Amino acid sequence: MPHSHDAADSIDDALEASKEGVRALKISLFILLGTSVLQLVVVLISGSVALLADTIHNFSDALTAVPLWVAFVLGRRVATRRHTFGFGRAEDLAGLFIVAVVALSAVVAAWQSINRLLDPQPLHNLWWVLAAGVIGFVGNEAVAIYRIRVGQRIGSAALVADGVHARTDGFTSLAVVVGAIGVMLGFPLADPIVGLLISVAIIFLLWGTVRSIGGRLMDAIEPELVARAEDALSATPGVLGVTRVQLRWVGHRLQGAAEVTVADTALSKSESIVHEAEHRIGQALPNLDDMAIRAVTGARVSGLHSHPD
16 A cells, blocks of 8 residues: 555555454454354363363453454544544553453463362363364464454554464463373373463463553554664655654554754755655655654754854
């Protein structure tokens, strides 16, 4: 999609990105819900607590799509006098909610596993447990591929994090298979032990998501995006240097400011250089919504850095 610096085009890009995100969430929601229902049926006929832990987690993952869905819709709202930067931050708040829900699911699964360790129960239909574990892996991996691909395309950290999390959940589903095989080999406690290990793994895997979402809330930005912006500005004809670049994510869209050095020339010429710089940085950063570029002359920069005797 070609990028222009026209405000209407920027809004259209943002709306299209939000639509893509919502579509990804809808599809992955139904895939995970279907996976959870199939696994729940097997839990009821087998009594596997490891599979129950995985089912609870998959169901909670499916539900995390709801607040993210709401955030994408809310992010489409036009900025107001109170929220002058728009409502893109709702996406990061949804990410925090996702972290809380997933952490709670890990606690519930661990509690079930500990109870089963203290009060062992016989398992039934282990081949169904094996099949359910494979179903969980396939469902999560399909969701992971889709969410990560769309999230990277539209620049949504929350959606990418959700996709990476779905991928790790796929491997916890395979752990259910390992537990069932252990029971088949004569080690009945393998099932609750695997369930407990799944809960611990979920907590550790959450750390990456917390860092990603927390970084966005603290206006952290990928250094390569800053470098790309600096390169685009430096390559603009008439720009003698780039003295400052600031970027931040607001949801899955970028906003920022920059200061460039130009020759001491007519105001119209400086404005022309700034306009070209805006065009180039817009091409370098397709997710960019707004970039306030300020031009200063070389003479002014020298004056700012000089010291009186």
